[in-house]
Amino acid sequence: MKFIFFPRQTLIRIFSSFLLLVIASLLLATGLYRKAQGPLENLTVLIDPGHGGVDGGTADHTGILEKEINLAIALALRDQLKQSGLRVVMTRETDTDLSPFISGRIDRHRRDLLARVQKARQANSLCLISIHCDWSEARHKQGTVVFYNYLSAPSKELALSIQEEVNKVQKKPQKAVPGRYFIIRQKGLTGVLIEVGFLSNTEDAALLKSPEYQETLALAISKGILKYCRQLIPSPSLHQH
Numbered sequence: 001m002k003f004i005f006f007p008r009q010t011l012i013r014i015f016s017s018f019l020l021l022v023i024a025s026l027l028l029a030t031g032l033y034r035k036a037q038g039p040l041e042n043l044t045v046l047i048d049p050g051h052g053g054v055d056g057g058t059a060d061h062t063g064i065l066e067k068e069i070n071l072a073i074a075l076a077l078r079d080q081l082k083q084s085g086l087r088v089v090m091t092r093e094t095d096t097d098l099s100p101f102i103s104g105r106i107d108r109h110r111r112d113l114l115a116r117v118q119k120a121r122q123a124n125s126l127c128l129i130s131i132h133c134d135w136s137e138a139r140h141k142q143g144t145v146v147f148y149n150y151l152s153a154p155s156k157e158l159a160l161s162i163q164e165e166v167n168k169v170q171k172k173p174q175k176a177v178p179g180r181y182f183i184i185r186q187k188g189l190t191g192v193l194i195e196v197g198f199l200s201n202t203e204d205a206a207l208l209k210s211p212e213y214q215e216t217l218a219l220a221i222s223k224g225i226l227k228y229c230r231q232l233i234p235s236p237s238l239h240q241h
């Protein structure tokens with residue numbers, strides 16, 4: 001019987017592949033490295049940063065436009081949700097309005113909103129999350145409030161879940177409330193509109209302009225969305241003890 005001798009380099013290659021396989025299996029077994037492969041990746045969330053392009057939305061006393069803050073928070077939220085394994089579709093990722101996507105003799109604002117709703121339906125999304133900033137003559141008014149589609153029970157559930165997480169990072173807890181905004185007032189659509197704060201309030205405006213707070217808020221919103229999504233997924237047959 002004759003032994004087959006492998007060249008040294010081949011042996012090193014085989015050995016290192018084997019080592020990598022062992023390390024990968026160990027990491028997988030301990031849960032340190034888990035690629036997003038759960039049912040979450042079958043769920044699509046549609047994020048809608050309000051306004052854009054010619055439509056700046058409201059503004060703070062320094063002239064910072066709502067559309068900019070909405071987009072910054074929405075992009076941070078997109079990244080958070082993607083990291084958690086969810087599929088994300090955005091109505092816009094740049095400074096643009098969506099009215100050119102809808103034709104007809106209706107005003108630009110309505111065409112813009114219709115295009116956003118259409119995107120949510122086309123994406124077959126589980127839910128629509130619209131991000132806006134509020135403004136009030138009553139300058140003391142502040143805080144993040146989640147409005148939900150009052151025509152749908154899942155919308156309320158989603159809003160309560162987000163509001164609960166958001167309340168953990170804001171000064172005064174707020175209550176999720178039914179909203180009559182066109183974008184969420186749609187039959188069969190699970191939708192919430194988050195007024196992330198009041199640009200008329202100096203404290204809120206300063207927070208909303210800070211990239212750190214934008215991240216904090218986006219993380220809280222994403223936790224609320226994830227909690228809602230996980231409730232929809234049937235629990236796995238394997239139970240952890």
Ligand SMILES: [Zn+2]
Binds near residue numbers: 057133
């Ligand atoms: Zn707005």
